Amino acid sequence: MPDELASKIVAAKSTKRATKQLIYEHALRLFATRSYAKTGLRDIAQAVGVEVASLYTHIDGKNALLFDLMDYGTRDLLQRLTSAIEDVGPDPLARLYALVREHVAVTCRRQNQTLVAFNEIRELNTQQRDKIIPLREEIENLYIAAVEDAIADGRMRPVNVRVTVYGILAMGRGVATWYRPDGPLTPEQVGSEYADQVLRGLLTTASLARFGDEPIELTDLLDTTRGEPGHRNP
Amino acid sequence: MPDELASKIVAAKSTKRATKQLIYEHALRLFATRSYAKTGLRDIAQAVGVEVASLYTHIDGKNALLFDLMDYGTRDLLQRLTSAIEDVGPDPLARLYALVREHVAVTCRRQNQTLVAFNEIRELNTQQRDKIIPLREEIENLYIAAVEDAIADGRMRPVNVRVTVYGILAMGRGVATWYRPDGPLTPEQVGSEYADQVLRGLLTTASLARFGDEPIELTDLLDTTRGEPGHRNP
DNA sequence: ATAACACTATCATCTGTTCGGTTGCTTCGA
């Protein structure tokens, strides 16, 4: 039976890395769907196809596993958002739009990551939390900076920045609870819809005028030389 | 010692009701702060000042306790929102404004209620969930109806209604995670701020024009005879 | 041979829940 042999060799060759990977993947999925508390190490072991004790070859315990997932997820999001605003340049409106769109899109694509990262914070101990919170604050600050700059240059109304940003973040986060990848909407469509509404909610009427009632798109904001509405079809 | 006697009588007379009340109050607080899973019946018993076994005189078990809290919280919110839209009449814009403001304000005032109702859903079994979900859908439908009506009469842009409403709901829900009653903002202020931004995000530019850059207030929407901005001080 | 991996068996601990018994207030008949 060469097949069996082959699979054994393959399984053996990639055992370590593959198993560790599998543990993280299944743990993330189970934590996201059933919650951390209701997911036992036995559930994870069974999903991976291994005995409970074997998990400890790859992880330092259930709690450390959760922390790793949350740490990775938060860093991943932060990095994606950072590079998103770098791509669109310094304009605060474009930055805010890009932030919201990318944030929502990532939330759609990495649903479980988002769900775990934001639902299971209370399961971490103080030291673990102290490592995650600064990352979250960095994300917050990206939004705060964008909104503050846009207010400073007069294109956004002088809203309460923190309250506003918390609202935006909660909205983005909430996407993870209802988005279905097999549904009619792509991550980018959802992201653009929210970005459009967020900007409209904050812009001054004067700055809003040029956009009309058609959805604001990122290209409208990148075109800094001239802002003229209403020629969206080729 | 008449005081002692009096307090004994009072304590005895109100024992049952008071203890049950205390159980619900402390359970709600603990579930909200530490989560349902990490809160043991022993924690609740200790907080109430009673032994664990005594809890079962008043409740049918930990799970039933959670369900009661969630059921009450969700019904309470639904009822408040329903009467809020009744107060402002049939206009969909006024209704949406009132919904958001009241929803956020209630979320601030009943923080723990909101946190438990939306964080611990996964701890319910299927039959319990099936009793809560219709209540949530009723709440959703209040928003959906308001947005759809406003779109139908041309005052709101034709957005994706469900996506929009889910965003609003998530935003409102998120308030429970950061609002501090001892902070500088009243529940109504936060509610008004969000309601203002939500409406601006959805209105057509034509409908938005009359409001200018000053925050939209509910009175602006109730005054149906004439809409004139900018006379807000007496 | 060695190191990495996985298994069996077992542990202490914590969980929600139950049972039997005690207390003390209330009710009611004599």
Next chain:
DNA sequence: TCGAAGCAACCGAACAGATGATAGTGTTAT
């Protein structure tokens, strides 16, 4: 008015089940 019965609240003790974690022992690949 008095005392016995009834009752609801409470408690100590214990239990069965599940949990995360460990020790020791193969087993495999390099």
